[in-house]
Each structure stands twice: as structure tokens, then as C-alpha cells.
Amino acid sequence: MLHTIKKIGVLTSGGDAPGMNAAIRSVVRTCAFHDIKCYGIYRGYEGMIDGDFVEMDARSVKGIINKGGTMLKSARSKDFRTKEGRAKAYEQLRKAGIDAFVVIGGDGSFTGAMIFNKEYNFPVMGIPGTIDNDIFGTTHTLGYDTALNTVVEVIDKIRDTASSHNRLFFIEVMGRDVGHIALNVGIGAGAEEILIPEEDLGLDRLLESLRRSKQSGKSSSIVIVAEGDKIGKSVFELKDYVEENMSEYEVRVSVLGHMQRGGAPSCFDRVLASRMGVKAVESLITGKSSYMVGMKNDVMDLTPFDQAVKGKSKINKELLRVSDIMSI
Numbered sequence: 001m002l003h004t005i006k007k008i009g010v011l012t013s014g015g016d017a018p019g020m021n022a023a024i025r026s027v028v029r030t031c032a033f034h035d036i037k038c039y040g041i042y043r044g045y046e047g048m049i050d051g052d053f054v055e056m057d058a059r060s061v062k063g064i065i066n067k068g069g070t071m072l073k074s075a076r077s078k079d080f081r082t083k084e085g086r087a088k089a090y091e092q093l094r095k096a097g098i099d100a101f102v103v104i105g106g107d108g109s110f111t112g113a114m115i116f117n118k119e120y121n122f123p124v125m126g127i128p129g130t131i132d133n134d135i136f137g138t139t140h141t142l143g144y145d146t147a148l149n150t151v152v153e154v155i156d157k158i159r160d161t162a163s164s165h166n167r168l169f170f171i172e173v174m175g176r177d178v179g180h181i182a183l184n185v186g187i188g189a190g191a192e193e194i195l196i197p198e199e200d201l202g203l204d205r206l207l208e209s210l211r212r213s214k215q216s217g218k219s220s221s222i223v224i225v226a227e228g229d230k231i232g233k234s235v236f237e238l239k240d241y242v243e244e245n246m247s248e249y250e251v252r253v254s255v256l257g258h259m260q261r262g263g264a265p266s267c268f269d270r271v272l273a274s275r276m277g278v279k280a281v282e283s284l285i286t287g288k289s290s291y292m293v294g295m296k297n298d299v300m301d302l303t304p305f306d307q308a309v310k311g312k313s314k315i316n317k318e319l320l321r322v323s324d325i326m327s328i
């Protein structure tokens with residue numbers, strides 16, 4: 001492959017996700033495969049502005065494919081949102097002789113890369129790394145599959161105690177303002193109800209559904225609440241509301257929080273990360289720039305940044321129907 005790119009930077013940006021280390025490993029080793037130098041950029045765009053770089057080779061990334069988190073650390077950078085900040089970053093990259101970079105992150109990270117590319121005509125490529133799976137242009141973002149498995153395991157544990165005490169549990173899961181995690185773990189863990197931002201169930205229908213569960217002989221219930229759900233009440237207010245309107249239920253709440261972002265990446269995420277890293281580097285060295293690597297029909301494809309950041313990943317309506325039928 002003919003290319004003039006000699007040094008590629010790699011960074012992780014935004015909320016961390018399991019599989020980011022596997023993606024770093026793939027970018028570094030694909031560079032090595034093509035005799036290109038690779039530089040790790042610590043702490044996302046903050047580290048780029050500070051010139052916090054480390055040269056990496058195939059051995060630098062040994063033993064990390066199975067590690068959650070990111071060895072390069074991650075951060076959200078306010079300075080990179082300013083022209084001055086991006087100018088400093090460009091200066092640092094130029095000083096180090098880095099002539100392209102791969103950013104592993106979410107839509108905010110891609111927006112920054114897109115603006116940087118426009119300002120400096122600097123080659124950039126994105127790998128979608130976020131547990132939310134809320135990025136247009138890929139069926140899976142890195143970390144999503146791992147988060148689903150982590151959460152399902154936890155809900156199974158909560159169900160043990162819910163059924164032992166005949167309780168109703170409201171379990172809040174991450175996902176920012178989309179309901180992919182909630183919908184899939186709700187089906188996977190056999191939840192009685194799933195509240196997601198994309199579907200406004202409403203409080204009355206929630207009570208109706210819980211009454212139906214009770215009448216059908218269910219002694220305990222699990223309701224999954226996406227953190228972005230718009231029912232208008234926090235999970236704690238939902239608890240109070242149900243206790244006030246359905247005294248037959250003893251209600252508890254569990255907010256899973258950041259444990260959903262940790263843990264060893266699943267095999268699916270490790271393979272996806274490895275594939276995305278190869279695609280990102282080989283796209284750069286064949287002259288492409290300002291794209292996000294994504295999986296479509298099990299093929300690694302490219303989506304222009306401006307589409308990836310503007311688009312929204314849609315909820316699968318068939319899953320909604322499945323969840324309704326399963327909770328009969």
C-alpha cells in the first residue's frame with residue numbers, strides 16, 4: 001500500500017469502554033505490520049495538547065487484549081473545543097512528526113477530530129468506543145457487548161434476592177440518552193418492564209403492567225430503567241410512586257453506575273476491536289480521512305464523520321415487540 005504517512009498517533013477519548021485496549025493493541029500492531037511508527041497519546045485530546053506521547057511497538061501492547069479500561073487513559077477536553085487548544089495540539093503533533101491519528105471514542109471525540117481535520121487537513125480516523133452503542137454507522141460500538149453481559153449477570157443476582165423477598169426492583173442502567181442497553185438486558189434477564197427514552201410508557205401503563213404481573217401470579221418483578229428514560233421521575237421517585245399506588249409491592253432500587261464500564265472485554269469486543277484497528281490504519285495509509293470505522297452486516301465499513309456524529313442509532317422495534325410478548 002502506497003502511503004506517505006510515517007507516524008500514526010492513537011488516543012482514547014470520552015467515557016472509557018471495555019475493548020479500548022484491544023483496539024489500541026490492533027492499531028499499534030497494524031502500524032508495525034506496515035513499518036509505520038506508532039505513538040500513544042495519553043489522556044485523550046488533553047494529552048495531545050500537552051504533548052504527552054509515548055512511542056509504542058508490537059511489544060508495548062502485549063497482555064492488554066483482555067484488560068478493561070484504557071492503558072492510554074481517557075479524558076474529556078474543554079481546551080480542545082477551542083481553536084487555541086487545537087492549535088497547541090497541532091503544534092505538538094508536528095513537533096513529534098506525527099502525521100495522522102486514530103481516535104477511539106464516542107461522537108463527541110469524532111466531532112473534535114472532524115473539526116481538527118478541517119482546520120489542519122490532518123488525516124484522522126475514528127473507532128467507535130462507548131458502551132452506549134449510540135453511534136450511527138455501526139451495529140456495535142466497542143464495549144457494548146461486554147456491558148450487556150456484565151449487566152445481565154448483575155440483574156440475575158438481583159433477581160435472586162427479589163424473588164426471595166417478593167420484591168419489585170427498579171434497576172437503572174447506563175446508556176446516556178438511548179435505550180439499547182436497557183432494552184437488550186431487559187429481554188436477556190427476563191425483566192417484567194423496560195423503560196427507555198425512545199418509548200414513553202407513561203406512569204399509568206407502568207402501574208397497569210405491574211398489576212398484570214401481580215395478577216398473573218408473579219411474586220416479584222424487575223423493571224429496567226434506562227438512565228435517559230423520560231418518564232419524568234428518577235428511579236427513586238418511581239419507587240415512591242409505586243409504593244403509594246400499589247401498597248402490595250415492597251420496592252427497592254439499584255443504580256448500577258460505572259461498574260457497567262469495567263471488566264474484561266468479551267471475545268466479541270476483542271475481535272471487533274482487532275478488526276476495527278486494522279481497518280482504521282489501513283484506511284489512513286490508503287489516503288482516507290475523517291471517517292469512522294463501523295460494522296455493518298459483519299463487514300468493516302467506513303462512515304464519514306459528519307454522518308456518524310449527526311446520525312442517531314435507532315431502537316430495533318422488533319426487540320420492543322419481543323419484550324412485550326416475553327413479559328406476558
Ligand code: F6P
Nearest residue numbers: 015130131132174175176227261
Ligand atoms: O457514554 C458512556 C457513559 O457511561 C454513559 O452511559 C453515561 O451516562 C456516561 O458515560 C457517564 O459519564 P461519566 O463517566 O463522565 O460519569
